[in-house]
Amino acid sequence: MPVVEMRKLVLVGNSSEREQLIKLLHTNGCAQIVSAPRLENTHYADKQSALEIYGAKKAKIDFVFDLLKSCQIEAQSLIKAKKITYKPVKKPFLAGKPSLTMEEFYKTPELEKDVFETAERLERLSEELLKNKANEIKLKNTVNQLQPYKEVDAKLESFKDTANVCILLGSVPSSRKAAAQKAEDAGAYMLYYDSGANCTIVSIFLKEKYDEIAKILSDAEFSACTLNYTGVPKDIISESEKLIESNQAMRAKLIEQIISFEYILDDCKRLYDYYLIEERKLECEMQTSCTETSYILEAWVPKDESEKLDRSLDGSGLALMYEIREPEEGEKPPTYVEDNAVVEPYQSVTNMFSAPAYREINPNPFVAFFFFIFFGMMLADAVYGLILTVFTGIVLAKQRPPKGQASLIKIIFMGAISTIIWGVVFGSYFGFSAKDLGIWCWFNPIDEPMKMLYLSLAMGIFQMCFGLGINMVAMFRQKKPLDAISGTLSWYFMLIGLAMAFGSSLITAITMPAWVKTAGYVLLIVGVVLLMISGALHKKGAKKVSGALGSLYGIVNFFSDLMSYTRIFGLGLASAVIGMVFNEIGNVVMNLIPVKAIGIVAMAIVLLIGHVFNIGINTLGAYVHNSRLQFVEFFGKFYTGGGELFRPLGSEMKYHYISNQEVKK
Numbered sequence: 001m002p003v004v005e006m007r008k009l010v011l012v013g014n015s016s017e018r019e020q021l022i023k024l025l026h027t028n029g030c031a032q033i034v035s036a037p038r039l040e041n042t043h044y045a046d047k048q049s050a051l052e053i054y055g056a057k058k059a060k061i062d063f064v065f066d067l068l069k070s071c072q073i074e075a076q077s078l079i080k081a082k083k084i085t086y087k088p089v090k091k092p093f094l095a096g097k098p099s100l101t102m103e104e105f106y107k108t109p110e111l112e113k114d115v116f117e118t119a120e121r122l123e124r125l126s127e128e129l130l131k132n133k134a135n136e137i138k139l140k141n142t143v144n145q146l147q148p149y150k151e152v153d154a155k156l157e158s159f160k161d162t163a164n165v166c167i168l169l170g171s172v173p174s175s176r177k178a179a180a181q182k183a184e185d186a187g188a189y190m191l192y193y194d195s196g197a198n199c200t201i202v203s204i205f206l207k208e209k210y211d212e213i214a215k216i217l218s219d220a221e222f223s224a225c226t227l228n229y230t231g232v233p234k235d236i237i238s239e240s241e242k243l244i245e246s247n248q249a250m251r252a253k254l255i256e257q258i259i260s261f262e263y264i265l266d267d268c269k270r271l272y273d274y275y276l277i278e279e280r281k282l283e284c285e286m287q288t289s290c291t292e293t294s295y296i297l298e299a300w301v302p303k304d305e306s307e308k309l310d311r312s313l314d315g316s317g318l319a320l321m322y323e324i325r326e327p328e329e330g331e332k333p334p335t336y337v338e339d340n341a342v343v344e345p346y347q348s349v350t351n352m353f354s355a356p357a358y359r360e361i362n363p364n365p366f367v368a369f370f371f372f373i374f375f376g377m378m379l380a381d382a383v384y385g386l387i388l389t390v391f392t393g394i395v396l397a398k399q400r401p402p403k404g405q406a407s408l409i410k411i412i413f414m415g416a417i418s419t420i421i422w423g424v425v426f427g428s429y430f431g432f433s434a435k436d437l438g439i440w441c442w443f444n445p446i447d448e449p450m451k452m453l454y455l456s457l458a459m460g461i462f463q464m465c466f467g468l469g470i471n472m473v474a475m476f477r478q479k480k481p482l483d484a485i486s487g488t489l490s491w492y493f494m495l496i497g498l499a500m501a502f503g504s505s506l507i508t509a510i511t512m513p514a515w516v517k518t519a520g521y522v523l524l525i526v527g528v529v530l531l532m533i534s535g536a537l538h539k540k541g542a543k544k545v546s547g548a549l550g551s552l553y554g555i556v557n558f559f560s561d562l563m564s565y566t567r568i569f570g571l572g573l574a575s576a577v578i579g580m581v582f583n584e585i586g587n588v589v590m591n592l593i594p595v596k597a598i599g600i601v602a603m604a605i606v607l608l609i610g611h612v613f614n615i616g617i618n619t620l621g622a623y624v625h626n627s628r629l630q631f632v633e634f635f636g637k638f639y640t641g642g643g644e645l646f647r648p649l650g651s652e653m654k655y656h657y658i659s660n661q662e663v664k665k
Contacts, residue, residue, distance in 0.1 A: 376418025
């Protein structure tokens, strides 16, 4: 299916009705408004101040989201510790994206009063929470600072010099205690309080001895106490610890108060989506070219929606003059691809690389076909496939995502079906082989790895040749037959020639007559000549020679790309081997435990953890490596990309979708 054709809406209207027109386009959900050209004596509308207002409102809601999220996380540990009794709002399992009607959407501003009053209360509670946190940090600092002096049983304010005597309180590393004791020989009276890595010291001596004793202590790495506290250290620590407990109890109450407002989240999300759309409408107004009394608006519309939009504009009652026309030369329409329900999820894979350019061949059906096949080959266990099918099927049935949502889940669901098929073909069932179970399989990759390798490479050659074929069709459409023939058929001739000439040498089970080998050499030579011709095309003079010779390097790239398909072989074997290893580990664990029932339970736990890990890591691997094969090896043969996705007004919503509006995405 080709990329959907687009039409350009060019409209002139009365400035006083511009907001109504943009609201009409939003309701239709099929127009992407773009910047209109700035003509003489026109200017772009300035809506910056209104945008800033919506930005500030969104910031308030973001604050609510962030505060409630952080407090909900902290509340979970408090609930487990039974420090608060609040019961969180239960969310439906796998709840889908909520929907709104267009009428409900435009009534959303009615929620503002309650939401922002709640936001102000949460701001006040947040300030108290911050003060509480700061107070706790201060108290903990006090405890930590006084910890080295915990054993000192005198008030800290008593350690002051007199007229004739110096009193020093501080600490030295425990390893330097002996060095500090030399101060006794110099006439100091010393008290020692060992506390782990440090030793607290009280040194009392005559002032006339200060220089001598200070040097001894300095050499012992003495650190004087500079704390400004009054009272006995252990009493201060005890009081601080009590205050910390009280502070934590207060914090728990504040957290409980804050999360009691989580009911407001749904309204916040609805308002947030409303602001997103209203911001986009203002941006659309800023893209119109206008005078004091009129404006010019331009938008892209899918061809199949243009008649509906035409009727809607015609019956709007607004003062308008417009046309819906084909794109002109130099205009670059956005890309909108409309695929069937099976292919549509794979748009997300293609778009990760790049959206198709307008009028380019739609790659999604081909991506869907190969992604489906390769996914199953990489995971290749029938029971794993069944588990994934059931799980993702439940998610899709329960969630019922709207069009354009949950693409990843749908891709894994289809990949799981492929996994079941290839699991049966390769005879792999939860890490057990078909041979062990006494059922049919084509071959087991663990027993016959070379067959798996040959199959992986054969699938790679098929996909790359398919991509070259698509490129040939595109060249013919662009009326470049010589490029199509020399650039694509050359590879077919070379590959067929290689198979005919060297097939029996590579695979001993194949015997070819002499004439087949001769024909293979001929095709190989013809292919090389055509490839050199493709390199020389559209070049002049000596560049024809360099281009022809340079094109031969493409052979190295082709076979380098082919080697990438060994990842199918590697992942397919890895999944089976890891599953088999966990089965063996489970069996060993069961046999090590003398009580059979306990052994079976232990084995079940090992199998559950092991196989869940295997399914998870290899499903991720199948998705990532599969995508890589599409992006590099497949797309490199025919796909350009570089398109801009069609994003109609109304598609910006983050938390909801409009149920009675078919927004094109």
